[in-house]
Amino acid sequence: MLFPVALLLVSMVSIQAGASLAKSLFPAIGATGATALRLGIGTLLLWAVFRPWKLDWRALPWPMLLGYGLSLGVMNTLFYIALQTVPLGIAIALEFTGPLAVAVLGSRRARDLLWAALAIGGLLLLVPWPGAQTSLDPLGMACALGAGVCWALYILFGQKAGAEHGAQTVALGSTIACVVAVPWGVAHAGSALLAPELLPAALGVAVLSMALPYSLEMMALTRLPTRTFGMLMSLEPALGALCGMVLLHEQLRPLQWLAIAAVVAASAGATLGNQAPVAAPVPD
Numbered sequence: 174m175l176f177p178v179a180l181l182l183v184s185m186v187s188i189q190a191g192a193s194l195a196k197s198l199f200p201a202i203g204a205t206g207a208t209a210l211r212l213g214i215g216t217l218l219l220w221a222v223f224r225p226w227k228l229d230w231r232a233l234p235w236p237m238l239l240g241y242g243l244s245l246g247v248m249n250t251l252f253y254i255a256l257q258t259v260p261l262g263i264a265i266a267l268e269f270t271g272p273l274a275v276a277v278l279g280s281r282r283a284r285d286l287l288w289a290a291l292a293i294g295g296l297l298l299l300v301p302w303p304g305a306q307t308s309l310d311p312l313g314m315a316c317a318l319g320a321g322v323c324w325a326l327y328i329l330f331g332q333k334a335g336a337e338h339g340a341q342t343v344a345l346g347s348t349i350a351c352v353v354a355v356p357w358g359v360a361h362a363g364s365a366l367l368a369p370e371l372l373p374a375a376l377g378v379a380v381l382s383m384a385l386p387y388s389l390e391m392m393a394l395t396r397l398p399t400r401t402f403g404m405l406m407s408l409e410p411a412l413g414a415l416c417g418m419v420l421l422h423e424q425l426r427p428l429q430w431l432a433i434a435a436v437v438a439a440s441a442g443a444t445l446g447n448q449a450p451v452a453a454p455v456p457d
Contacts, residue, residue: 192256207253276440296432
C-alpha cells in the first residue's frame, strides 16, 4: 500500500512543481504563452508514451473527445491566467470546486450538502469584501473558478471518452486542447516562444505537469482502492499551498490557510461517499 501512495504523492508534488516552474516563464511569455508551451510539448510526450495512432479513430467517441479536449485547453489557460495574480494554493483550492461539485452532485446522500456548505464557507473567507485586508485579485479568482467549471466538464467528458480506450484518449484530448491554447499563446507571445533559453524550463513544465504525473497516477490508480485514491487527491490544494510557499515564496494569511483546509476537508468528505475518484487535472 505504501508504494502506490508514494507514487500518487510524488505525482501531486510534480504537478505543483510544474505549475511553480511555469510561473517563472510568465515574465518572458505571459500565462498564455506558458500554457501553449506546456500543452504543446506535453502533448508530444503523451503521444510518444501512449501511442494513440494505434487506435481505430473511426470508432472513437468524437463528441466526448471534443468536449474533453476543449475543456482541458480552456482549463489550463484560465488556471495559468489566475496564477498571475493569485497564490498557487488558493488558485488550486478555487479550481477544486469543480471536482468537488461533481462529487457532491453525484452523491445521493443529503449529508453531502454539509460538505458543499463547508467548501462554500471556505471560499467566502477568500472573497475580497469591502474594507477587508486582502491582496487577492477578483479577476484572478474568477479565472480560477472558471478553471474549476472546466475541470468538472473535463471529468464528465473524460469518463465517457476514456471508458474504452483509457490513457490513449488523454493524448488525443490534449491534442484538441492544443488547438484551443496554442494559437492564443502564439498571438500573445509570438516568436518569444521559440527562444532557446526557454526550452529547458518549458520541457521541465511539460514533464512535471503532464508526462510524469499522468504515468504515476495511472500506476497508483491500479493499486489503490478508489476511496483512498480520492482522499489523497483531496490533499492537492494543501500541497499546492506548500509548494507555493517553498518554491515561489508565497505567504498566505491564517484565514487563507483556513479556507484551503475547508476545501480539502469538504473534498475528502464528499469523496468518501462517491464511488469514483476525483479525476486529476492536468491543469496545474
